[in-house]
Amino acid sequence: MTLADAKHVLGLLAQGLDPKTGHLLPEDNPVHSPDVIRALNMAVMALDKTVEKPLRPKMEGASKAGQSWSPEEDEQLLSAFDAGSDVSALAKAHERTRGGITSRLLRHGRLQADRREDA
Incomplete structure (x- = not known):
């Protein structure tokens, strides 16, 4: 049913x-x-x-969009960002949206709300 x-x-x-x-x-x-x-x-x-309520289709290449972040994935994200990776590359590598990556970086203090990374 x-x-x-x-x-x-x-x-x-x-x-x-x-x-x-x-x-x-x-x-x-x-x-x-x-x-x-x-x-x-x-x-x-x-x-x-x-x-x-229609289900929002996941963006192509963002199969993990909306899923919880593991501590290991957070660590990988922050290390890669600190090493110079841009948001687009991180989104692709983590199968997340650019917005999801930006939000995570904001949460961890790597970006400031008034200075988001658009690269």
Whole structure:
């Protein structure tokens, strides 16, 4: 079952409908309880945000974009930067975006916010 399928099923239940048949469920069914209806509608709204939010494609060559940095990778980044590598070369070497490299260098004090490296 996909998230879209789950959203559809929950939406039908929130309307008091049987997801298999589409028929109205009996009045004594718990889905007709106001608290259950609210809970189901909240779940549908939460899934709306998840299902409809398009995933941002990763930039070509930046397969590690968004992933956590290991201490070893941080050390390699800082050593290479200190040795003169520019942001573009570091981005390629670490399979990250230029913005990701710049942010990491800012975090470690190798760049200043008012003087970013654009090379």
